[in-house]
Amino acid sequence: MPSRRTVLAAATLLPLAGGARPASAALKTAPKTAPKTAQDYYDRAAKLAGDDPVLKALVKALSPGLQMPAVQPVKPFKIFDDVAVVGTTFVQATALLTSKGVVLIDAMGSPDDAKKIIVPGLRDVGVNPAHIKYVVAAHGHDDHFGGAQYLADTYGARVMMHKADWDLIAAERPEHAPKRDLEISDGQKLTLGDTTIVFHHTPGHTPGTVSPIFPVRWKGRRHTAILWGGTNPPATTEAKRTNLTSVREAAVTMRRAGVDVELNNHGGADYGLTRIEQLRAGATKNPFIIGPARTQRFMKVMETMLRGRILQDQ
Ligand SMILES: [Zn+2]
Ligand SMILES: [Zn+2]
Secondary structure, eight states, rough: OOHHHHHHHHHHHHHHHOOOHHHHHHTSOOTTTOOOOOHHHHHHHHHHHOOHHHHHHHHHHSSSSSSOOOOEEEEEEEETTTTEEEEEEEEEEEEEEEEEEEEEEEOSSSSSHIIIIHHHHHHTTTTTTGGEEEESSSSSSSSHTTHHHHHHHHHEEEEEEEEHHHHHHHHHHHOOOOOOOOOEEEEOOEEETEEOOOEEEEEESTOOHHHHHEEETTTTEEEEEEEESSOOSSSSHHHHHHHHHHHHHHHHHHHHHHHOEEEESSTTTTTHHHHHHHHTTTTSSOBBBOOOHHHHHHHHHHHHHHHHHHHOOO
């Protein structure tokens, strides 16, 4: 085994020496356990996750054959000074409480969900649902847009979705589809009062999935959150590859934006439901503030699991 110094020297000589020896020397330093099978990737992801409950939940959520939890109500809760979560154990809507009204990310599955879960849920945590100005569907599946039109009709909220998913629902004509309203494009900003949300197009789960990045406050201190818009790997290999690219690009965007808070619209996928209960039980450290390093690891776990799922398709 050549010393590191020898390898470096050989590499330096590359232009003169013609390549063969330095290349083989460099190969010897490559990791011996490059993943060969889907299971290798899943094992690698599990190793990356270690005993981190958030990352472990993500590995489980991205493993083949995911079972969704039984649907039960979740008691509404303000997980930040300016963020409230309402919904069920299956899917949640996230209300960003700005100085000039509410931006609601996702609207659950039906007008009934809006009427019986979102509206009273917001009232429970002291938020007037009439202050909803925008309803953002993170993607064009009915568990995210189903209550949107009700909120638009009742409170005059504008409904936002990425163009690709407006097109998707125009083609598929699902029940409870909202009327086409505002289109989201990649990098678009929405400012309401003191809050600016940046929408990032992260296609894969659907062609028009968006993952917003926005400021949040916890006990008066500012943090930066991402809400990953669509977590479950899509069916086709091509869409999974698109998803993988989105994950890799978003990790870079998140590092640049200083994201230190990770949220999800399916709180079963990221230990979110348990974290809500930890806060409700009086946790003094907010478990959604996981810091930039763990947020990056979260993306790396998602990337690794997706690579496994792509390989498993072959
Ligand atoms: Zn979906
Ligand atoms: Zn969903």
